[in-house]
Amino acid sequence: MVCGFMKGFCEVVMGQEYGSSSKGEFRAVVSSNRQIGISFYRLTLEFSGAGAEAFDGFGPGQFVQLDVSGAALPPVERIPDELADAARREILLRRPFSFTDVTREGDKTVADLLYCVVGPATLRMTTFKAGDSVSVVGPLGNGFSVPEGKKKAFLVFGGMGTAPMQHLAKVLAWDEKERDIEVVAFAGAKSVHALPFEGRMDEISQQLGFSIREFAKYTIESMVATDDGSSGFHGPVTDCFLEWLKENKPSVEEAIIYSCGPEAMLGKVAEIAKERNIDCQVSLERRMACGIGVCQSCAVECRVEGSSETVYKMCCEDGPVFDAREVVF
Numbered sequence: 508m509v510c511g512f513m514k515g516f517c518e519v520v521m522g523q524e525y526g527s528s529s530k531g532e533f534r535a536v537v538s539s540n541r542q543i544g545i546s547f548y549r550l551t552l553e554f555s556g557a558g559a560e561a562f563d564g565f566g567p568g569q570f571v572q573l574d575v576s577g578a579a580l581p582p583v584e585r586i587p588d589e590l591a592d593a594a595r596r597e598i599l600l601r602r603p604f605s606f607t608d609v610t611r612e613g614d615k616t617v618a619d620l621l622y623c624v625v626g627p628a629t630l631r632m633t634t635f636k637a638g639d640s641v642s643v644v645g646p647l648g649n650g651f652s653v654p655e656g657k658k659k660a661f662l663v664f665g666g667m668g669t670a671p672m673q674h675l676a677k678v679l680a681w682d683e684k685e686r687d688i689e690v691v692a693f694a695g696a697k698s699v700h701a702l703p704f705e706g707r708m709d710e711i712s713q714q715l716g717f718s719i720r721e722f723a724k725y726t727i728e729s730m731v732a733t734d735d736g737s738s739g740f741h742g743p744v745t746d747c748f749l750e751w752l753k754e755n756k757p758s759v760e761e762a763i764i765y766s767c768g769p770e771a772m773l774g775k776v777a778e779i780a781k782e783r784n785i786d787c788q789v790s791l792e793r794r795m796a797c798g799i800g801v802c803q804s805c806a807v808e809c810r811v812e813g814s815s816e817t818v819y820k821m822c823c824e825d826g827p828v829f830d831a832r833e834v835v836f
Contacts, residue, residue: 695744
C-alpha cells in the first residue's frame with residue numbers, strides 16, 4: 508500500500524522550474540469543503556510544521572495522493588442514484604489531485620483542491636468537514652516550466668483540467684520573474700453545467716474578455732467553449748483556441764501552450780502546437796496507485812528523440828507534465 512511506500516522518503520532533485528523537492532506523508536487539517544456546482548467541490552487544506560514547509564514550494568502541475576479510506580459515506584439521500592451500488596466499495600488506494608492554489612499564511616501553508624463527485628472515493632470526500640485530519644502524500648511529480656524568452660502563454664484545458672491551470676495562472680501573474688508574460692485561458696466543457704467554476708462574470712466583464720472569475724482575479728483574459736453551445740463558443744475548446752490563433756497570429760517563438768484535460772483534447776492541442784511550431788507542455792491523467800513509480804501502473808508511451816522507437820515513462824514520476832512532442836497520443 509501507499510503508506511508503506513512512503514516510509515523513508517528522501518529529497519529528490521527536480522528538473523523543472525516550479526516545484527517542491529521534499530516529499531513525504533503529512534497530515535493536513537480541513538479548513539472548509541464547499542460545494543460550488545452540481546457535482547463540484549472545493550476542499551481547503553491547512554498544513555503546519557514540516558508539511559507547511561514541504562508544500563510551500565508546491566509547483567503548478569505537481570500532485571498529491573489523498574487517503575480517503577477512513578472517510579464516511581454521506582446520508583443515503585445525498586448519494587446519487589448512479590453511485591448507489593459503487594458507494595459501498597472499500598477504498599483501498601489513495602486518489603491523486605492537483606491543487607488550484609497554494610498560499611503561505613504565517614507558519615501554515617493553505618492549499619485548495621477542486622474535485623468532482625464521480626465515484627465512491629470522491630463521494631466520501633464530500634463528508635470532510637472543518638477540523639478533520641487527512642493524510643496527504645506529496646508533493647509528487649514534475650510540474651510546468653517556463654522556457655526563456657516566452658512572452659505569451661496559452662492555457663487550454665477541459666473540465667477538471669482547470670485545477671493545475673488555475674495554480675499556473677497565479678504563478679504566471681504574480682511571480683516576479685514572469686510578470687512580462689501575457690496569459691490567455693481557454694476553458695472547455697460539454698455544457699455550462701459541466702464548467703467547474705464558482706460563478707460567471709457579469710455581462711460587461713464577459714464582453715471585456717474576463718469570463719471566468721478564477722482567472723479574472725489575476726487579470727487574465729479567458730474564454731469558454733461548450734460542446735452544446737450552452738455557454739460561450741459553440742464547439743470544442745480546441746476549435747475555439749484554433750480560431751483565436753488564426754485571428755491573432757502570435758509570435759510562435761515567444762509563445763507557449765499549457766494544457767490539461769481529456770487525452771483526446773490533449774492530442775488535438777499537441778497537433779495544433781506541432782503544426783504551428785509552438786512549444787507545448789501537457790499534463791496527463793493516469794490511474795496512479797502509488798504515485799512514486801513503484802507500481803508501474805501509469806505508463807505513458809513516449810517518443811525517443813532522433814529515433815522511430817518509443818519507450819514507456821511513468822506519469823507519476825516522469826510527469827505528469829510532459830513536452831507534447833514527446834507523447835504518443
